[in-house]
Amino acid sequence: MLPERVIIAFLLILAVLTVFSGCAMQAPAPTEKETIQKTATTGSTKEQMVAFVKEAITYAHSHDKETALTEFSNRNGSFVRGDLYLYAYDFNGTTIAHPVNPEKIGVNRLYERDALDNFFIYDLRAAAINGSGFAEYAYINPVHNKTVEKKLGYVEKVDDTWWLGSGIYYGPATPAESTASATGPASSRALKEYVDNAAAYAMANGKNAAIAAFNNRSGPFVQGPDTYVYALDYTGTALALPFQPEKVGTDFLPVKDPAGKPYTAIEIQLARAGGGYLLYQYPDPAANLTPALKISYVRPVDDTYWIGAGIYTSEDRLIDTQLKQFVLGAKDFYWKYGKEAALAEFNKPDGMFKSGELYIFANDYNGTVLAWPYRPDMIGKNHRNATDAVGEHHIAELLDKAKNGGGMTAYYTGDPLTNTTALKISYVTDVDGTWMLGAGKYIRPDSRVLLP
Template sequence: MKQAYLTLFLSILVLSLLLAAGCTDREPASVPATPTPPGPTGTAAPPAVGYPETSQDIRDYVDHAAVWAIEHGRDEAIAAFGNATGPFVTGDVYVYALDYEGIALALPFQPAMVGTDFTPLLDASGKPYTAVEIQLVKSGGGYILYHYPYPADDQPSMQKLSYVRPVDDTYWIGAGIYTSEDRLIDPALRQFLADAKAYAVANGREKALAAFNNLSGPFIDGELYVFAYDYEGTVLSWPHRPDQIGVNRYNVTDPMGIFHIQSFITTAKRGGGVVDYYTTNPFTNATDLKVSWVTDVDGTWLIGAGRYIVPGPLVLRA
């Protein structure tokens, strides 16, 4: 019996010593966890997407650069964005930076133009693209279509679709994809408008306009619908804005100050083509960039249809 009590006593003693020594799976509360060493500073992270091709890609590219710039500060960001061999240049896609007065801060392929006021400059189509960009960034960001030199030896002017956004209250950034008319006006859109014109020619203006203005009719296909104007600028078809039918909009500008109705008329009279402008997207109620194809019908009126440029799978790369 004494031996049994002795064995029990020794077992309890050993267990107590083990617990006191901390021989359990749990680390003592008084010992802090080892912190993860901070990553290196002064090194730019690569863009989130490799080589942007879509409208979603280019927005992601710019958003990633903006987040990095906020984390690393303006001076380091401007230096990184201005480096033609740095991590914010991917092929012919690169981040550029300007302040809200339109002064260039970072242009990796045009370093001699850093410090230049870009607000008076017009692209090949006469668009004051930097002035438009500043309006976009002041409203949170958006897409712009314009012509800009390609980053090659001779730097020819090419069509480019960029996304711009603010970094902070002192400067903003953008990046774009060089694109082409065939990417912006896809075969489905061309066919949609060709069918609408054929219907108008075959059935006459009155019947055609009734069909175009019918939201349940054959000329509503997702975001595609037919708008129509006479050559005085009077609205003939706008299915999502029936209150505007019969209104003359010749001198109306889009939110960026562009006379887009006059551009419709000029473009249609010379045989048809692309017109880009900003308008209310009836599916989101946001003001978005829209790229439309317009064409003459019979010499007295025009029709058009287009797509809203929003983040998505639209492939822009030519």
């Protein structure tokens, strides 16, 4: 008979073996998050992402659309590989395939903002309109405790009705990468709030105290030489100009900027109407008073005077990538399909060149309207001598700009969202030397405008 201590030792060894055997047999499968984390440690490269999308394009071209979209939306399908997956959208910005967020299918995301307030689907779609391309944005990374990270997306057009893409994370996104300015307002909303706060101060403290504060370079309403509050009465006489004190008392009503714009007269019209934005050229104190492009917001204080403030900017900052690519995408469409097909598409109110409030307009260089999807009654009519809401010949300016290489033009027209007169900034381009096309956006407090 074996000693008791031997029997106990044997039983202990048997128990341990049983436990380890059970663990090996019953160990739970790794969770989806653990699997993604494992692959994310060696995340896909830019080259792998591009190859992945191109493989999907080939699949889409060799299968019918319904079959392809079903496969792209399958979380367990062939187009979900570690940190890479396919998404698909139509050119209106509606999701038509998404394996990770199936609840987004059927949802229009064109003006959905990322974590840094950018219209990321708009940016991706703009690249797709041009055939293919990249766009950077900020997005929550589910495998890094849902922190906001930079993401690079690559997209390609499948055909004229839809496009697809994929993306890779490549580092943390910080507020420093946003468009905020440390010294002054950095958006159309912030600029309006800056002026509204000054008006509130003026109404609370009286006109004399307000004018003194606005003229004080060291006061609370001067945030550097490029951001300050100015004040004028309704005759155009300057009351406050902190960086041009010698100009206080000057009549600015007849003054025009280097482009011939009577900016004070326009500001007075805007102030009398309750307020609005203005784009013009004005001496920049930070550049030895050299005229520079400036966008201002003005509003009334009372029935004797009005105030404004502005930010010096540039055409490149005001014409964002989305607007420019929208116009150039329309031009590419013309070169591919011809003038007749292009104008037919541009004139469709629900066509592929209608994106939110953006639409393509076109005129020949005589001024004849070729495309205006919301005014079919104007097609074929000469519009060259038309004036905008403040009396400027904006069509002639658009045509001249396009004929001389293209670029930006600002004018005033009715805003269908607010039923008010609003500043509109358009980008136009020459097509073939005989006509131009373009598109524009309204400047509102919620506009995505890069000012400084």
